[in-house]
Amino acid sequence: MAYVPHTPADVDAMLTRIGVSSLAELFATVPAEVRFPPIDLPGPQSELETLQELQALAERNIDVTHTPWFLGAGAYQHWVPSVVNHILLRSEFYTAYTPYQPEISQGTLQAIFEYQSLICDLTGMEVSNASHYDGATALAEAVIMAQSAARGARRRVVMSGAVHPEYRATVRTYTQGMALEIVGEDDPQRPLADLATLVDDQTSCLIVQSPDFFGRIADLRGLADIVHAHKALFIVVVDPISLGLFQAPGALGADLVVGEGQSLGSALSFGGPYLGFLATRQELVRRMAGRLVGETIDTDGKRGFVLTLSTREQHIRREKATSNICSNEGLNALAAAVYLSTLGKSGLRQVAELCYHRAHYAAQAIAALPGYEVALTAPFFDEFVVTCPRPVADINAALWHDHGIIGGYDLGQPFPGMERQMLVCVTEMNHRPQIDRFVAALQEVAR
């Protein structure tokens, strides 16, 4: 059988050594009435057949590389340099466990230390942990951290309705047993200054997103002061690619910066595995969820890295741990480290600029189409909302069936009433001819 190295002679010798006469005897403690049940699964098949079957399934999907694409909304098509996958294929990395034995895990540990450093520099924060499952769970954990910082005494959470709907849903799921009052979500168009007025002395945190779910760059100036006046924490959700161009939230007084790191070298992969990042200020480090890698020295005085502050974690603190998170997204964090190292200072800025200028080019062209409207007043990064002459569902169906184009995100899905609003995403992967083709197609499908 595949993947099992035992020869019949091995099995015999081993059974003899154990002192049993059959494999079945090893399972004597399993209640006889439920032992060895029939399993309704097909029989074994070869690697060749299995891979062919998977290939056939894969080819029943339409993939981004063969289709013009204007879909974002929390998962983005960005260029991933070839080096990233080559490093991910180093099996010393991907076949290792969490680095519990640091002396033989310096590769993982140093890479995560570098990841933490890169995330700090990108967000302008002081500390980053080793990752979360994704942006949504990173936000949920940030909210729990804020609860903990308030020693559980504050029950109000003020959250902008322009935070990604699935992130908001995840926060609600995570905190459903915590008796919180989450306010501010009702109107996604509410100005932030307005939202901030909801912050009071019962509030543990204010959560805003920039660029927000509708692509708008939020002006965060002044918000931190309001939040801090109430001794609450200021949580900002960001798109890491936008930070190639836009101000780091750390410079604007954020206490916690979280986001989805998929754009930093992880494939789209139909939604996962992605990478949640979470960065904060030094003084909150002991309340932080997740793993942390710290620098130290070995007995020869040589620099080395270890998992540290594990006293926060569930192995030691059990029910008092800052979080239950154990396995996280180590390999995606490695991808992000390789990605950010390869792109570097100038490369990330270039990517952000390409996104910015191409998105603005597209927005302007679409705004000029009869029947379509684009709000060009608020600053945006690589996504913007287009008001369409027909329901987005119809437009998208026509774009796909008649033009082979995958259109933008239908805002009517999460926001009843916005059925004619399309969230269009343009990145460095959409070159001008593709944008022109999209604009022309939009015109054609206008009715």
Added chain:
Amino acid sequence: MAYVPHTPADVDAMLTRIGVSSLAELFATVPAEVRFPPIDLPGPQSELETLQELQALAERNIDVTHTPWFLGAGAYQHWVPSVVNHILLRSEFYTAYTPYQPEISQGTLQAIFEYQSLICDLTGMEVSNASHYDGATALAEAVIMAQSAARGARRRVVMSGAVHPEYRATVRTYTQGMALEIVGEDDPQRPLADLATLVDDQTSCLIVQSPDFFGRIADLRGLADIVHAHKALFIVVVDPISLGLFQAPGALGADLVVGEGQSLGSALSFGGPYLGFLATRQELVRRMAGRLVGETIDTDGKRGFVLTLSTREQHIRREKATSNICSNEGLNALAAAVYLSTLGKSGLRQVAELCYHRAHYAAQAIAALPGYEVALTAPFFDEFVVTCPRPVADINAALWHDHGIIGGYDLGQPFPGMERQMLVCVTEMNHRPQIDRFVAALQEVAR
């Protein structure tokens, strides 16, 4: 610029150290009249654009994984286990040079030592070298070895016309300055016993192929005795996959066994890079072309491997070297070592059996079609000749355009007069439904 790490400051500092004031000054010895010519090539472009351009080119080809396929004739579609490519992607292997510094090349050296061992076991020979460019050049080098064994005193080479036409052509190209007389090729159908009568005391070698170019398993018994009676060498060209089932030429008295090792884990890749293997008897080792890895010990007595007998090679022997070959097909030899290790004793036999039985199933079904003929009398492995009711060129065009099937090899190409003969190849990659579809399609395109 890509791949060049120099910053402007680096360049300045380096020029200063060298004592020149500009990069151009470094090229003062290049005659001014031809220095810095314009190069008619497009400008630089990004990795993303380059890969997209290549992807677009690649997609203008029809590939084997998406089409039923019955083409062999010297390059074969066989299953390559996933492990092979994963090992080939280990960059310590593929970014190394020829292992001139054995202490830091034990990976390559031991792998090649294992490759040599595996080829010996497969062919039944005593010594294998580290590889040749491909099967054709391995044969050419074998012929030159036979010349050398005869100390240049014998000018006749007897070569079966059923040896792959491109191998025969390559032998002629290689030896065009050597004033040889190559005989026996005229009639590819000539029985081997007949062919052997051409061997005389002026003959350096007899060359036969099994399975031959037409797929027939040759009965080699008795040939070695005839050849050796004339003190000539017996050279056999083989398909390594067939050796999972069929007798090793070493057991039948061959002096040199050569062949194309592409089937052993190398991709089809439109014809290259492939893997020439060459194995011989111990007493001929000093006349052997190519690299050899040998076992030794280090100063601590630990086992290790080195390139050996380099006194045969051009670095030392220069114009008296056994061959000019320097870079060979190291990575393909590594692929073969991984392939043969993974398949192993039972796996290679299973592959050979699948080929054999499926090819015979196909042959029988085609033989039963009106208008088609298959010679089912001579034993064959995974290829056989089908006589078609129409020219193969027409049949193949119809198969492709009307049925999306790539048919067999048109024997009329190398053999004028055989325009209605198709060489059909069936391997473990062609499952029964695919064969049935092919047979049905053949019936339809019969006229």
Added chain:
Amino acid sequence: MSEPIIYELSAPGRKGATLPALDVPEAPLPDQALLRDDLPLPEVSEVDVVRHFVRLSQLNYGVDLSMYPLGSCTMKYNPKMNEDAARLTGFSQVHPYQPTETVQGCLELMYRLQEALKALSGFSAVSLQPAAGAHGELTGVLTIRAYHVSRGDTQRDLMLIPDSAHGTNPASTSMSGMTMVELRSDERGNVSLDDLRAHLSDRVAGMMLTNPNTLGLFDEHLLEIARLVHEAGGLMYGDGANMNALLGIAKPAQLGFDVMHFNLHKTFSTPHGGGGPGSGPVGANPELAEFLPGPLVVRDEAEGTFQLAMPEHSIGRVKSFYGQFAVMVRAYAYIRLLGAAGLREVSEMAVLNANYLQSILKEVLPLPHDRPCMHEFVLSGQIEGAPDIRALDISKRLIDYGVHPPTNYFPLIVPEALMIEPTETESKESLDYFAQALTQIVAEAQTQPGLLHDAPHTAPVRRLDEVRAARNLVLRWQPTPKA
């Protein structure tokens, strides 16, 4: 030579990537205050990046190098085929919000995986959304909570958890807003039935049980435990971390569990990635199915298509999108290749390997619970005649023998625990080597304890100072201020 930090390789103006030229007019940038002035990322070339991370990789130990008997982690071989499958363009380059008609392949794969996990576990529904084991636990506990709440049973706020449990169980319970009650284990390594009975009440929401438990033992009273908890109105949560012992051996649903998480990154061979990504699907019985997080994949029998759907009373989503899809691809490939027979053989050989090793090693080190184990077992690293030697010293010395150490100090109920899980992909030769190494180390401990205290001797670094790391926190690289 130790490897520099990537920032230490940086030089102003060096570039590692080439990007397309701007092909549209430049749009005006917004208010300068919204823009950043400095982006302090490293500046390195592509070759710097590759060499740096290749060299780092060589400082790591993985399953691809040798045996990795890290108890509770099921560090089996990760088939290479699965890596190829997950990287197929049709899987890797697909957006989660594409029209469902354009992602039928993804949805069908998820559906088939749901069905396969149901077939193996006996549960009636599976949600693939949770991202790891602990995430599955939180999901399961919230599901149990939602069930009780839906029935108005709102006073149920206690979760029973044995003292042998993994730390994530209590932590997940806390996150759900419930309170945990710790149950003692008995001397045979089972849950103490007396202690269980003593804690049952109408405040009990359920019990979290790992079976086989973290001692590698199948609880001898499992059916009885489930009966008692159910009688008290509680539900049974299964921590499926140890499912590698049970494939084709027993279905958790038939063992009394109501809801359980799977670890695709353990049982189903997906690589652990040096700390994730994992995947922790949750299965549930018919009463709990409607509370699972979604969306799940359902099949429209009439159309033969696959769609996403939210369970009726779902606790909500536990993350964005649908779960760790690329991990699911790998797990499905593994299940499909092995089939029912192959999966049963996996568990048989895993259990055979553990018992074989236990039979040898119990003569070398104390085995606190001396009875046939399942897929793993726990020794105590207390060596007669070597009082100063701790489990950690033994582990570090194993590194010098070229094998990865077992799990240390877990479960907490065994002093100086050495938790050994060989997995089925190790050969007899590999087990014999490990047993021999451990035997030799025990001898060394008695005669040359310094060898152990100073271990490892052959690793890329010597023993690292973890206390210093925690006291003097350095969690990121920073430029050394210019003097």
Added chain:
Amino acid sequence: MSEPIIYELSAPGRKGATLPALDVPEAPLPDQALLRDDLPLPEVSEVDVVRHFVRLSQLNYGVDLSMYPLGSCTMKYNPKMNEDAARLTGFSQVHPYQPTETVQGCLELMYRLQEALKALSGFSAVSLQPAAGAHGELTGVLTIRAYHVSRGDTQRDLMLIPDSAHGTNPASTSMSGMTMVELRSDERGNVSLDDLRAHLSDRVAGMMLTNPNTLGLFDEHLLEIARLVHEAGGLMYGDGANMNALLGIAKPAQLGFDVMHFNLHKTFSTPHGGGGPGSGPVGANPELAEFLPGPLVVRDEAEGTFQLAMPEHSIGRVKSFYGQFAVMVRAYAYIRLLGAAGLREVSEMAVLNANYLQSILKEVLPLPHDRPCMHEFVLSGQIEGAPDIRALDISKRLIDYGVHPPTNYFPLIVPEALMIEPTETESKESLDYFAQALTQIVAEAQTQPGLLHDAPHTAPVRRLDEVRAARNLVLRWQPTPKA
């Protein structure tokens, strides 16, 4: 721990692969005498294979680990993108005998590569068929021979080759049936014009010249040499191994060469693979083009399609099919990404790096030809005050410093040659480290020569006994006979 031979891991009945079941009736097998009874291959599991070869890989040194200044080999960084490009299904899963209408993408790529090589070299035709540099030499020499024969100039059987030439040049000449005449180099490292003149005659078929030559020097009389050879009726063959110095700097055809091979595995960044595959396309001027081996790719301008065609008086094919296609894909990707400007920068930086290093190291070790070099230079490993130290000792000691040694004992005209080619992908920091290491080693040689004699100290094995390997030939693994 040294790594066992794969056979030593074998156990009867162990399997590493799964294959499809037979789905057709079994056909009768032929005569037993045609079949083999035993197939003595190893029997190992998939995990055995992976671990074995991963561990072996870690015993190797490659460009991806650090600097590899192996002179004459142009061990530059191999871009990862190229590996991905070569593995695209549409390139890797294509059969050479498919109908040309189904392989237009492959043919167009080859065509574009032919054109690019022509643009860079000034030649009028390029054959992509040769598989490596030496293969290109044989091709070129046979082409020259065919040219003379076609003109009835059959007495031309001598090939002039400088004493600095690579060993493949004389060996290729012999294989072509011609005889080589060795020419001396002068004290500036040029071909001695006097010696050249002395050997010119109507028996001269041509001259094989490497330029820049293997000392890394551009011959100061190159145009004069070509003129003299041409006047004598001979042709100029260029060994293009050192083309990395000339991209955008000079076109070989304009330097007087009539035919030349390129090394895609040197100049154009395709990985050397631990000993191949390489690729050695040959370019030729208009008079020689018709003799090139084929098929070449031609463009049907009317149809816009690409076809294969044999040159009119081709010497024939030099291998099966069309050359090392997957290597061509990598080289084309490299050329396309860099473009004309990028390629020129490659040569500029390669030459800058070599001169920079030479300027430092000539103060450390003797530089026999002290003038500005091109992409490489040759030191003599003779250290004052350390008479017992040989170039090899210096090289082995470099291993302890973590860098790959230079080429040793080539070219033959420099005693104790250390031939250093940094390539353009090394940074200044990397060169400075190398220079520092070599400086330190020279100091060690004078004070602690034993350190060098016993080197390497940190490699996976100590210095290996090459004499023993050649005397006591063990070229394959064989089972140790059972006692």
